[in-house]
Amino acid sequence: MQIAVIGAGALGSTFATLLARAGHRVTVTARGRALDVIREEGIRLSGGFGDTHCRPIALERLTETPDLTLVCTKAHDAEAAITDNASAINGSPVIVVQNGLDGVTTAARLLPDSECFGALTLIAAHYESPGVVRVTTAAPTYLGRDSGAADAATRHWQAVLGTAVPTSAEGNFVGAQWTKLVVNMLNALPAITGLSVQEVIDHPGLRRVMTASMREAVRVARARGVTFGQLQGLDDRRLRAFAVLPLWAGQLLPLRLRARMGAVPNQGSTLQSLQRGQVTEIDYLNGAIVRAATLAGISAPVSAVLTALVHEVEVSGISLTPDAVLARFAGGCR
Template identity: 30%
Template sequence: MRYVVHGAGAVGGVIGGLLHRAGRPVTLVARGAHLAAIRESGLQLDTGDGVVAVVTPATDRVAEVEWTPDTAVILAVKSHQAMDALADLRDHAPSSTPVVCATNGIATELAALRLFARVYALCVMLPSTHLEPGRVVAKCHPTPGILDIGRIPGGTDPLTDAVSTDLRAAGFVSQERTDISAWKRRKLLLNVGNGVDASFEQGDAADELNRRAVDEGERVLAAAGLAVVTADEDRERRGDLLRRREDLPAAGGSTWQSLQRGTGDSEVDYLAGEISLQGRLRGIATPACDAIVEVTRRLAAGRGRPRSLDAHDVLAGLGPVAD
């Protein structure tokens, strides 16, 4: 397989870099200062084995990609950037191109399926950071991540087998899943607290706000009749595979990184905001998720400092949990 990694940030950069190291042809799609640094010195991939320069084609225009019948796209942009990326792919990639969504949330796959017939999902368990142009960091070693794959809306096929095989060759743990959407929804419940991690001082109040948001997510997805793997199944899948590197400074998740880089936006609308959406569709109140979205939007737009707010203020506005 050949790969076009659309979004060579933390997740996409680590996936693309390690696939390249495993001998798979990779083209990275990036932009701005990050692309300029990659073109000048290669993508600096920091793993537990040291830092290597990944020298591979890089572009900000999908129109420049040399498309072949064995090329697959790994879409690894933030969820709020996916529509622009998909439109770019629609205009320049063959309609038969398989699109593998390595995004958070559950919205990108359906958006991709509107444009491409062959759409797949990765359930991404890949702690990583991208805080400076040209450099990405895999935060776990020796296994950098768990990347299970399945077809949308369900099932597996020769493509899932080929991609999973390549990911394992690159050092990831990966298996095919006929029910990948159920795994993605559990991952969504883990990510509803990304806005809490990004916006609020760590402590008991932040933990309580996160717990309320997850509880809302559990209720909403159950009311929607959507299959979700259990928390126990998720913990069993992770086991002790992902071991955090002790040589790295503490850093937050993907939404925290957006605030830290001062991008002015984040994907919170597709994380806690997804629970808000699903609740509104079914007349179910989601006050904790609504508050997380509102606060994180404001903090990102104002380029505020990550973890600078007090979750007690939000909890006071929410009041006690309804029975």
């Protein structure tokens, strides 16, 4: 099958390489040095899925219509990337592999003739340099669309992705996006402090803030009438119970997520963006919680502070110490 991957970052490179290994004909889009390196040397993947080298066709923008397109850009780059490639991909199926809540609706708006799906992946991958990616956690991917049951088209594309990575077809995809958003509350504090996700969770004060941000996200989702989807051992019943736990007890959630990561440091995608001097997608993670809270007529003070702190680090380029972070929560997290 001819598959295009828009975006050759950590996840785009991972999917492109694994799909090529599975026998698909893969084209990737990239820019600048990444485009030159992939054209000359291909993509080298190591870590959780084994060591693999592929030489996909590399273009700045697509020139032919593929059988399937994966959009693997950061959330804030998705609209421009889809628009740039719309003449080639409109009318063919598109899977948006992205954090946040808006990727599938953005694709559907820009590609009115395409069937658009979303993929939530728990793969953790580290972008070491253009064309070089290391998978720190090999994990499943969940494919779906809308809030209903997984349909025949979803199951078909699940089978295609499943030739390369463990993939399941999910009903209530919107609810699953919210569940993943709760998990993505792991991202802000590593970006702010420069610490790995494991180091943040090991720090009692930072773990308390992380737990508070997760609990706040669940409470905002409940206020918006969301029924959470099942993802990474989490579901609607467990997350609703988590939302009413005292903060000391709720810390079991990030501790459990840490246990799944293993020993290889997980930097999180937001910190990786900062390390490469790129704009982060924090406005589509904690920022999405703040916007949803406003729509629900409530506040999300923990995510508001975390979003502001990530933007401060974006501007200054200087990480904050754990004590400096905790000082910004002068009233504490309850």
